[in-house]
Amino acid sequence: MLDFIKKTLLKHNIELVGALKLCDCRITRPYKLRNFCESEYNSLSAIVFAVPYLSRYNDKNISAYAAPRDYHLFFKGLFTELTDALIKEFDGAKFECFADNSPIDERHAAALCGLGMLGDNGLLITEKYSSYVFLGEIITDYPIQTKKNEIKYCLKCGKCQLACPMASIGECLSSLTQKKGELTANEANAIKKYGSIWGCDICQEICPFTLRAKRKGTIYTEVDFFNEELIPILTSDKINDMSEEEFSHRAYSWRGRGAVTRNLKIMEGKESQNA
Numbered sequence: 001m002l003d004f005i006k007k008t009l010l011k012h013n014i015e016l017v018g019a020l021k022l023c024d025c026r027i028t029r030p031y032k033l034r035n036f037c038e039s040e041y042n043s044l045s046a047i048v049f050a051v052p053y054l055s056r057y058n059d060k061n062i063s064a065y066a067a068p069r070d071y072h073l074f075f076k077g078l079f080t081e082l083t084d085a086l087i088k089e090f091d092g093a094k095f096e097c098f099a100d101n102s103p104i105d106e107r108h109a110a111a112l113c114g115l116g117m118l119g120d121n122g123l124l125i126t127e128k129y130s131s132y133v134f135l136g137e138i139i140t141d142y143p144i145q146t147k148k149n150e151i152k153y154c155l156k157c158g159k160c161q162l163a164c165p166m167a168s169i170g171e172c173l174s175s176l177t178q179k180k181g182e183l184t185a186n187e188a189n190a191i192k193k194y195g196s197i198w199g200c201d202i203c204q205e206i207c208p209f210t211l212r213a214k215r216k217g218t219i220y221t222e223v224d225f226f227n228e229e230l231i232p233i234l235t236s237d238k239i240n241d242m243s244e245e246e247f248s249h250r251a252y253s254w255r256g257r258g259a260v261t262r263n264l265k266i267m268e269g270k271e272s273q274n275a
Protein backbone atom coordinates (compact mmCIF):
# COMPACT_ATOMS: atom_id res chain seq x y z
CA MET A 1 0.00 0.00 0.00
CA LEU A 2 2.84 2.41 0.81
CA ASP A 3 4.35 2.04 -2.69
CA PHE A 4 0.93 2.43 -4.24
CA ILE A 5 0.33 5.67 -2.31
CA LYS A 6 3.83 6.94 -3.12
CA LYS A 7 3.24 6.36 -6.85
CA THR A 8 -0.14 8.11 -6.74
CA LEU A 9 1.33 11.10 -4.89
CA LEU A 10 4.29 11.27 -7.26
CA LYS A 11 1.87 11.77 -10.15
CA HIS A 12 1.04 15.08 -8.44
CA ASN A 13 4.73 15.86 -7.85
CA ILE A 14 4.51 15.09 -4.13
CA GLU A 15 7.64 13.15 -3.24
CA LEU A 16 8.08 13.63 0.51
CA VAL A 17 6.32 10.60 2.00
CA GLY A 18 7.04 8.48 5.10
CA ALA A 19 5.25 5.95 7.28
CA LEU A 20 5.07 5.49 11.02
CA LYS A 21 3.33 3.23 13.52
CA LEU A 22 0.35 5.11 14.95
CA CYS A 23 1.56 4.25 18.46
CA ASP A 24 4.69 6.36 17.75
CA CYS A 25 2.54 9.40 16.93
CA ARG A 26 1.12 11.90 19.40
CA ILE A 27 -2.63 11.38 19.23
CA THR A 28 -4.09 14.82 19.86
CA ARG A 29 -7.68 14.30 18.62
CA PRO A 30 -8.61 10.67 19.39
CA TYR A 31 -12.26 11.32 18.44
CA LYS A 32 -11.08 11.68 14.84
CA LEU A 33 -10.13 7.98 14.90
CA ARG A 34 -13.73 6.90 15.50
CA ASN A 35 -13.66 4.54 12.49
CA PHE A 36 -11.01 2.46 14.25
CA CYS A 37 -11.37 0.65 17.60
CA GLU A 38 -8.99 1.70 20.36
CA SER A 39 -7.98 -1.96 20.67
CA GLU A 40 -6.56 -1.87 17.14
CA TYR A 41 -4.46 1.31 17.59
CA ASN A 42 -1.30 -0.80 18.00
CA SER A 43 -1.74 -2.31 14.55
CA LEU A 44 -2.46 1.00 12.75
CA SER A 45 0.01 2.99 10.67
CA ALA A 46 0.16 6.62 9.57
CA ILE A 47 1.42 7.52 6.09
CA VAL A 48 2.52 11.14 6.26
CA PHE A 49 3.32 13.36 3.28
CA ALA A 50 4.34 16.97 2.64
CA VAL A 51 2.82 18.97 -0.22
CA PRO A 52 4.91 21.94 -1.44
CA TYR A 53 2.85 25.05 -2.20
CA LEU A 54 5.10 28.05 -2.89
CA SER A 55 4.71 29.34 -6.43
CA ARG A 56 6.67 31.94 -8.39
CA TYR A 57 5.52 35.57 -8.36
CA ASN A 58 7.34 38.84 -7.82
CA ASP A 59 5.27 40.49 -5.13
CA LYS A 60 2.49 39.68 -2.68
CA ASN A 61 0.45 41.29 0.07
CA ILE A 62 -0.98 38.09 1.56
CA SER A 63 0.62 34.99 3.03
CA ALA A 64 1.98 32.65 0.36
CA TYR A 65 -0.35 29.82 1.36
CA ALA A 66 -3.36 32.01 0.51
CA ALA A 67 -2.19 33.08 -2.97
CA PRO A 68 -3.54 29.93 -4.69
CA ARG A 69 -7.04 28.56 -4.10
CA ASP A 70 -7.79 27.14 -0.65
CA TYR A 71 -5.58 24.12 -0.02
CA HIS A 72 -8.56 22.28 1.49
CA LEU A 73 -9.92 22.03 -2.07
CA PHE A 74 -6.69 20.41 -3.18
CA PHE A 75 -6.77 17.85 -0.38
CA LYS A 76 -10.45 17.12 -1.02
CA GLY A 77 -9.70 16.22 -4.65
CA LEU A 78 -6.56 14.28 -3.77
CA PHE A 79 -8.25 12.28 -1.02
CA THR A 80 -11.19 11.41 -3.27
CA GLU A 81 -8.75 10.09 -5.87
CA LEU A 82 -6.71 8.17 -3.28
CA THR A 83 -9.76 6.71 -1.54
CA ASP A 84 -11.31 5.49 -4.82
CA ALA A 85 -8.01 3.88 -5.85
CA LEU A 86 -7.31 2.32 -2.42
CA ILE A 87 -10.80 0.80 -2.20
CA LYS A 88 -10.22 -0.91 -5.55
CA GLU A 89 -6.68 -2.11 -4.79
CA PHE A 90 -6.93 -3.06 -1.11
CA ASP A 91 -10.33 -4.62 -0.60
CA GLY A 92 -11.22 -4.86 3.10
CA ALA A 93 -8.52 -2.48 4.35
CA LYS A 94 -9.63 0.49 6.42
CA PHE A 95 -8.12 3.91 5.84
CA GLU A 96 -8.88 7.53 6.68
CA CYS A 97 -7.31 10.64 5.14
CA PHE A 98 -6.60 13.86 7.01
CA ALA A 99 -5.11 17.29 6.42
CA ASP A 100 -5.04 20.10 8.97
CA ASN A 101 -7.71 18.62 11.21
CA SER A 102 -5.79 15.47 11.99
CA PRO A 103 -6.05 13.03 14.92
CA ILE A 104 -2.25 13.22 15.30
CA ASP A 105 0.31 15.98 15.78
CA GLU A 106 1.21 16.33 12.09
CA ARG A 107 4.52 18.18 12.42
CA HIS A 108 5.80 15.78 15.06
CA ALA A 109 4.77 12.78 12.90
CA ALA A 110 6.36 14.30 9.78
CA ALA A 111 9.62 14.90 11.69
CA LEU A 112 9.57 11.30 12.99
CA CYS A 113 9.05 10.11 9.40
CA GLY A 114 12.21 12.00 8.42
CA LEU A 115 10.41 14.48 6.13
CA GLY A 116 12.02 17.46 7.81
CA MET A 117 13.00 19.10 11.08
CA LEU A 118 11.05 20.95 13.74
CA GLY A 119 11.66 24.69 13.42
CA ASP A 120 11.65 27.28 16.17
CA ASN A 121 9.15 29.17 13.98
CA GLY A 122 6.67 26.44 14.88
CA LEU A 123 6.74 24.81 11.44
CA LEU A 124 8.11 21.67 9.85
CA ILE A 125 11.16 22.62 7.79
CA THR A 126 12.09 20.44 4.82
CA GLU A 127 15.43 20.64 3.00
CA LYS A 128 13.88 21.18 -0.42
CA TYR A 129 10.89 23.42 0.26
CA SER A 130 11.77 24.82 3.70
CA SER A 131 8.51 25.33 5.63
CA TYR A 132 6.33 25.98 2.56
CA VAL A 133 4.54 22.63 2.79
CA PHE A 134 1.10 21.41 3.80
CA LEU A 135 0.95 18.09 5.62
CA GLY A 136 -1.44 15.24 4.95
CA GLU A 137 -1.88 11.80 6.52
CA ILE A 138 -3.54 8.48 5.76
CA ILE A 139 -4.22 6.23 8.74
CA THR A 140 -4.69 2.57 7.86
CA ASP A 141 -4.99 -0.89 9.37
CA TYR A 142 -3.22 -2.39 6.33
CA PRO A 143 0.20 -3.79 7.36
CA ILE A 144 2.93 -1.57 5.89
CA GLN A 145 6.63 -1.05 6.48
CA THR A 146 7.24 1.89 8.81
CA LYS A 147 10.38 3.71 9.94
CA LYS A 148 10.75 5.91 13.00
CA ASN A 149 13.60 8.43 12.69
CA GLU A 150 15.31 10.57 15.30
CA ILE A 151 13.62 13.95 15.45
CA LYS A 152 15.82 16.72 14.05
CA TYR A 153 15.61 20.36 15.07
CA CYS A 154 16.45 23.57 13.19
CA LEU A 155 19.60 25.63 13.71
CA LYS A 156 17.99 27.56 16.58
CA CYS A 157 19.69 30.67 15.20
CA GLY A 158 16.96 32.94 16.60
CA LYS A 159 16.53 34.85 13.31
CA CYS A 160 12.80 34.15 13.17
CA GLN A 161 12.19 35.56 16.66
CA LEU A 162 14.39 38.60 15.95
CA ALA A 163 12.55 39.33 12.71
CA CYS A 164 9.07 38.94 14.20
CA PRO A 165 7.48 42.39 14.12
CA MET A 166 4.99 41.45 16.83
CA ALA A 167 7.33 39.85 19.38
CA SER A 168 7.01 42.75 21.83
CA ILE A 169 3.23 43.01 21.32
CA GLY A 170 2.68 39.30 21.96
CA GLU A 171 0.14 38.84 19.18
CA CYS A 172 0.90 37.19 15.86
CA LEU A 173 0.23 39.41 12.84
CA SER A 174 -1.30 36.42 11.12
CA SER A 175 -4.04 36.04 13.76
CA LEU A 176 -4.50 39.80 13.87
CA THR A 177 -5.29 39.97 10.13
CA GLN A 178 -7.87 37.22 10.69
CA LYS A 179 -9.63 38.92 13.60
CA LYS A 180 -13.25 39.92 13.17
CA GLY A 181 -14.59 43.36 14.04
CA GLU A 182 -12.91 46.72 14.37
CA LEU A 183 -9.21 46.76 15.24
CA THR A 184 -7.52 49.06 17.73
CA ALA A 185 -5.34 51.85 16.35
CA ASN A 186 -2.21 49.84 17.26
CA GLU A 187 -3.50 46.75 15.50
CA ALA A 188 -4.46 48.71 12.40
CA ASN A 189 -1.03 50.36 12.40
CA ALA A 190 0.64 46.94 12.50
CA ILE A 191 -1.29 45.82 9.43
CA LYS A 192 -0.41 49.03 7.63
CA LYS A 193 3.24 48.97 8.65
CA TYR A 194 3.89 45.34 7.69
CA GLY A 195 1.70 45.41 4.60
CA SER A 196 -0.20 42.19 5.10
CA ILE A 197 -3.83 41.79 4.13
CA TRP A 198 -3.94 38.17 5.29
CA GLY A 199 -1.41 36.15 7.27
CA CYS A 200 2.30 36.74 7.78
CA ASP A 201 5.33 34.89 6.36
CA ILE A 202 8.12 36.93 7.96
CA CYS A 203 9.39 34.13 10.23
CA GLN A 204 9.42 31.74 7.27
CA GLU A 205 11.04 34.17 4.84
CA ILE A 206 13.94 35.01 7.16
CA CYS A 207 14.82 31.39 7.95
CA PRO A 208 18.20 30.30 6.53
CA PHE A 209 16.57 27.11 5.20
CA THR A 210 14.15 29.23 3.15
CA LEU A 211 16.94 31.43 1.83
CA ARG A 212 18.99 28.37 0.88
CA ALA A 213 16.08 26.60 -0.83
CA LYS A 214 15.34 29.81 -2.77
CA ARG A 215 18.99 30.15 -3.79
CA LYS A 216 19.03 26.56 -4.99
CA GLY A 217 15.66 27.05 -6.71
CA THR A 218 14.20 23.92 -5.08
CA ILE A 219 11.58 25.72 -3.00
CA TYR A 220 8.95 26.16 -5.71
CA THR A 221 6.09 23.73 -6.07
CA GLU A 222 5.47 21.62 -9.14
CA VAL A 223 1.99 20.71 -7.91
CA ASP A 224 -0.36 22.08 -10.59
CA PHE A 225 -3.10 23.21 -8.17
CA PHE A 226 -0.71 25.59 -6.39
CA ASN A 227 0.47 27.17 -9.63
CA GLU A 228 -3.03 27.91 -10.95
CA GLU A 229 -5.45 30.77 -10.31
CA LEU A 230 -2.97 32.69 -8.16
CA ILE A 231 -3.91 35.99 -6.52
CA PRO A 232 -0.74 37.05 -4.65
CA ILE A 233 -1.85 40.71 -4.48
CA LEU A 234 -5.32 41.39 -3.12
CA THR A 235 -7.07 44.67 -3.83
CA SER A 236 -10.57 45.90 -3.00
CA ASP A 237 -11.43 45.69 -6.70
CA LYS A 238 -10.35 42.04 -6.86
CA ILE A 239 -12.44 41.14 -3.81
CA ASN A 240 -15.47 43.05 -5.13
CA ASP A 241 -15.17 41.37 -8.54
CA MET A 242 -15.20 37.84 -7.06
CA SER A 243 -18.48 35.92 -7.23
CA GLU A 244 -19.59 34.21 -4.01
CA GLU A 245 -18.30 30.92 -5.45
CA GLU A 246 -14.90 32.33 -6.41
CA PHE A 247 -14.57 33.92 -2.98
CA SER A 248 -15.50 30.65 -1.25
CA HIS A 249 -12.51 28.99 -2.97
CA ARG A 250 -10.04 31.27 -1.20
CA ALA A 251 -8.34 30.44 2.11
CA TYR A 252 -9.47 33.78 3.57
CA SER A 253 -13.17 33.12 2.86
CA TRP A 254 -13.80 31.39 6.20
CA ARG A 255 -13.87 34.85 7.83
CA GLY A 256 -16.26 36.24 5.25
CA ARG A 257 -15.43 39.31 3.13
CA GLY A 258 -15.38 41.54 6.22
CA ALA A 259 -11.89 40.86 7.56
CA VAL A 260 -10.01 41.16 4.25
CA THR A 261 -12.09 44.16 3.19
CA ARG A 262 -11.32 45.91 6.51
CA ASN A 263 -7.59 45.14 6.14
CA LEU A 264 -7.63 46.48 2.58
CA LYS A 265 -9.30 49.68 3.75
CA ILE A 266 -6.62 50.07 6.42
CA MET A 267 -3.89 49.58 3.81
CA GLU A 268 -5.55 51.85 1.33
CA GLY A 269 -5.91 54.57 4.02
CA LYS A 270 -9.71 54.60 3.95
CA GLU A 271 -11.36 55.61 7.19
CA SER A 272 -14.07 53.06 8.00
CA GLN A 273 -12.71 49.59 8.82
CA ASN A 274 -15.91 47.76 9.79
CA ALA A 275 -15.48 43.98 9.44
Ligand code: SF4
Pocket residue numbers: 119120121122154155156157158159160161206207208209
Ligand atom coordinates in the same frame (compact mmCIF):
# COMPACT_ATOMS: atom_id res chain seq x y z
S1 SF4 B 1 15.18 31.14 11.59
FE1 SF4 B 1 16.67 29.91 12.72
S2 SF4 B 1 15.64 29.48 14.69
FE2 SF4 B 1 14.07 30.18 13.26
S3 SF4 B 1 13.23 28.30 12.37
FE3 SF4 B 1 14.83 29.01 10.97
S4 SF4 B 1 16.68 27.94 11.66
FE4 SF4 B 1 15.18 27.78 13.31
Ligand code: SF4
Pocket residue numbers: 163164165166167171172173174200201202203204
Ligand atom coordinates in the same frame (compact mmCIF):
# COMPACT_ATOMS: atom_id res chain seq x y z
S1 SF4 C 1 3.84 34.89 11.51
FE1 SF4 C 1 4.73 36.98 11.58
S2 SF4 C 1 3.86 37.92 13.43
FE2 SF4 C 1 3.49 35.71 13.57
S3 SF4 C 1 5.24 34.87 14.73
FE3 SF4 C 1 5.82 34.77 12.54
S4 SF4 C 1 6.88 36.70 12.12
FE4 SF4 C 1 5.78 36.95 14.03
